Amino acid sequence: MEWRFEDVDEKLIIGMNYYGDPFSVGGAWSVDNAIGKLWQRFSAYLSKHSDQILHRVSLDESYECHVMDERFEDTGEYGIMVGVEVSRLNQQPVHLVSKVIPEKKYLVLILRGQEIVSDQQVFIDKILKENPEVSVDTRFFFEKYDKRFKGMHRIDESLVEIFIPLNDTDSHHG
Amino acid sequence: MDNLLLLYQSIEYIESHLKEDITVKELSEVSRFSLYHFIRLFGSKTLFSPKDYMNRRKICEATKLLMTSEMSVLSIALEYGFNSPETFSRAFKRVHDISPMAYKTSNQSIVNLTEPLTLEYLSFIDRYGIIEPQPVTINDLNIYGFSILEDTFSHESMTRYTKHFNNDYVYMIQSPFKDQVLTCYGTEAMNDYFEIHMPDGKYAQFGPVSNYEALDHLSRYIKEVWLPRSGLKAVETEKQYFFISNEPQLGYFILLPLTF
Numbered sequence: 458m459e460w461r462f463e464d465v466d467e468k469l470i471i472g473m474n475y476y477g478d479p480f481s482v483g484g485a486w487s488v489d490n491a492i493g494k495l496w497q498r499f500s501a502y503l504s505k506h507s508d509q510i511l512h513r514v515s516l517d518e519s520y521e522c523h524v525m526d527e528r529f530e531d532t533g534e535y536g537i538m539v540g541v542e543v544s545r546l547n548q549q550p551v552h553l554v555s556k557v558i559p560e561k562k563y564l565v566l567i568l569r570g571q572e573i574v575s576d577q578q579v580f581i582d583k584i585l586k587e588n589p590e591v592s593v594d595t596r597f598f599f600e601k602y603d604k605r606f607k608g609m610h611r612i613d614e615s616l617v618e619i620f621i622p623l624n625d626t627d628s629h630h631g
Numbered sequence: 632m633d634n635l636l637l638l639y640q641s642i643e644y645i646e647s648h649l650k651e652d653i654t655v656k657e658l659s660e661v662s663r664f665s666l667y668h669f670i671r672l673f674g675s676k677t678l679f680s681p682k683d684y685m686n687r688r689k690i691c692e693a694t695k696l697l698m699t700s701e702m703s704v705l706s707i708a709l710e711y712g713f714n715s716p717e718t719f720s721r722a723f724k725r726v727h728d729i730s731p732m733a734y735k736t737s738n739q740s741i742v743n744l745t746e747p748l749t750l751e752y753l754s755f756i757d758r759y760g761i762i763e764p765q766p767v768t769i770n771d772l773n774i775y776g777f778s779i780l781e782d783t784f785s786h787e788s789m790t791r792y793t794k795h796f797n798n799d800y801v802y803m804i805q806s807p808f809k810d811q812v813l814t815c816y817g818t819e820a821m822n823d824y825f826e827i828h829m830p831d832g833k834y835a836q837f838g839p840v841s842n843y844e845a846l847d848h849l850s851r852y853i854k855e856v857w858l859p860r861s862g863l864k865a866v867e868t869e870k871q872y873f874f875i876s877n878e879p880q881l882g883y884f885i886l887l888p889l890t891f
Contacts, residue, residue, distance in 0.1 A: 478682060480674025490674065523667075530656035532682045533670045576672075578665030 458580050459567040462591075465620060468558040470520050471510065471549050472540015473499045478533045492521070492537055499539050502552065509550045514542040515603075522556055522599040563620040564593055570613045577619060594622040635753055637662045638676055641669070642748050645685055649692060652712045655681045676753055678761065678856045687745035690726045693719070694744060697735050704731045745855055755848035762852060764835035767886070772829040776802070776816045786843040792816045802829070833889050835863075839882025846883045853887060863889050 479491035503510075524536040538556050546555050566580055581593060598621045605616035641658040658681055659669035673681045689711040696707050708719030723731045727743060779792060789803065792814075803816050837857075840849050 478670065478674075478680040480671060480680050525667075530666060531654045533655040533666075533680055534682075576664055576668035578668060 458569075458572050460580070460584055461565050461567075462623070463563050463565050463620075465558070465560065465563050467560040468520075469543050469546055469555065470522065470538065470540040470558060471543055471546065471553045471555045472520070472538055473502070474536060474538040474554050474556075476534065476536045478535075479537060492539075495537060495539050496521075503541075506550065506552075510541065510543065510553070511548055512544040514544055518542065518601060518603045520558075520599050520601055522558065522597070524597050525595070558599060559622065561625070562623045564591070564623060566619040566621070567616065568619060569616050573612055573615060573617050581621065592624045592626075594624050597622060634672060635676060635750070635757060637664065638669075638672060639748075639750050639753060641673070641681070642677075642753075645688060646747050649688060650711055653685065676757060677748055678756060678852075684745070684748075686722050687726060688747065689713070690723055691744040691746065693723070693731075694727070694734070697731055704735075707731075743854065743859075746851075751844065752848050752851060755845055756852070759840070759845075759849075759852075762837060762849070762857065764837045764857070764887070767834050767836045768832070769829055769834055769886070770831055772831075779814050779816070781814065788814075789816075789843060829886075830888055834886045835889055836884055836886055838884035841882050843883070846885070849883075849885055853885060 473495055475491050475495045477491060479495075507513075519539065519541050522536075522538040522540075524538075526535065529535045538554065540553070540556070543549065549555065564581070564584060566577060568575075568577070572580075585591065585593065598619060601618040601620065607615045641662045644658060644661045645653070655670065656666050658673075659666040662669055662672075664672060670681060673679070673684075677684060679687070693707050693711045696702055696710070697704070700707075702710070704719065705716050708716045711719070713719035713722065720730055723729075723734070726745075727734055729737070779788060781788060803814060837849055837853060838846075840846055
């Protein structure tokens with residue numbers, strides 16, 4: 458598994474969101490769970506109304522953001538948003554919601570094949586052990602998907618980048 | 632230790648702390664996964680979310696207590712860690728589609744209970760994943776055979792009795808009867824034994840699975856996972872129709888009569 462520290466500029470994402478336990482309606486890594494259905498919903502919107510999304514940064518990249526609040530540890534419920542990056546939020550379709558990904562330093566995991574469905578905390582723990590001067594903010598992370606991701610049915614040929622924010626006190630490292 | 636065994640430790644932990652208010656974080660620590668990975672893994676290996684499974688297990692045991700004891704709804708709610716009778720009532724209604732008090736006075740038999748997940752059942756789910764049935768229509772089907780009343784259904788008796796038939800397929804219909812299980816074995820071919828009529832209509836055909844044990848697990852999957860998720864209702868929730876091939880390589884099926 459490859460990884461890097463990366464300074465990421467603020468990203469404006471617009472898309473669709475879900476709050477709850479996404480796996481209560483379908484197993485993990487299944488297109489039938491709430492995340493799979495969220496992607497299906499957003500993809501259907503994109504296929505019909507992509508022209509309504511203005512100022513899109515890239516046609517190849519899309520994002521999946523995970524935000525955990527206080528309920529997460531108790532119930533396993535959290536927020537998920539899928540979307541695409543835009544350079545401006547004004548005049549965007551009312552059917553979509555937006556999220557501002559903060560500008561900061563991130564730990565980026567480059568996951569290939571079965572690494573994508575493994576416990577990524579194992580990788581994170583190993584990296585943090587080798588880099589004791591940094592720590593990660595576990596309340597939020599996002600995944601970047603591009604042409605290198607071939608779908609869950611071709612997971613062995615796929616690649617995903619996961620961005621985990623470093624805590625602010627550690628931002629001078631890297 | 633493989634993922635299934637690690638995950639099973641959280642199932643055992645739930646059983647031993649059923650009357651306590653435990654968090655998903657605690658379960659992830661018992662299984663030695665990160666919280667995030669645990670939630671994903673639990674969902675994929677059990678087809679329940681951890682919180683939903685915990686609630687269903689509590690409701691299962693609370694339902695048994697409600698039906699077999701003189702304890703009040705409040706006492707039972709508190710016994711199983713629900714903060715108030717209202718919280719308990721909402722959780723109960725979500726599972727049984729009826730309030731606890733109405734259930735107690737209705738004389739309904741206990742159905743739709745989530746018993747503890749076993750390692751064998753988890754292995755079955757791991758192997759088959761989400762199983763979708765084939766829709767089939769049955770018109771005026773009479774089964775001729777015999778029935779056996781037993782304390783509990785056993786695979787041994789099934790093996791013994793299905794051997795009586797030389798036809799390609801044997802039907803097996805199970806119904807609870809008092810405290811026993813009435814199992815009817817039969818085929819479509821006419822013979823001297825008594826007749827069972829399978830109601831006309833739409834059936835969901837599940838399978839094939841490869842052995843009797845898997846058939847048990849499939850039956851559980853249908854009741855606990857497929858029916859609640861499909862939003863469909865079985866015509867008779869207590870009766871199960873099994874359609875069993877006498878050719879081992881063809882496997883075993885379950886036919887479930889449905890209202891669409």
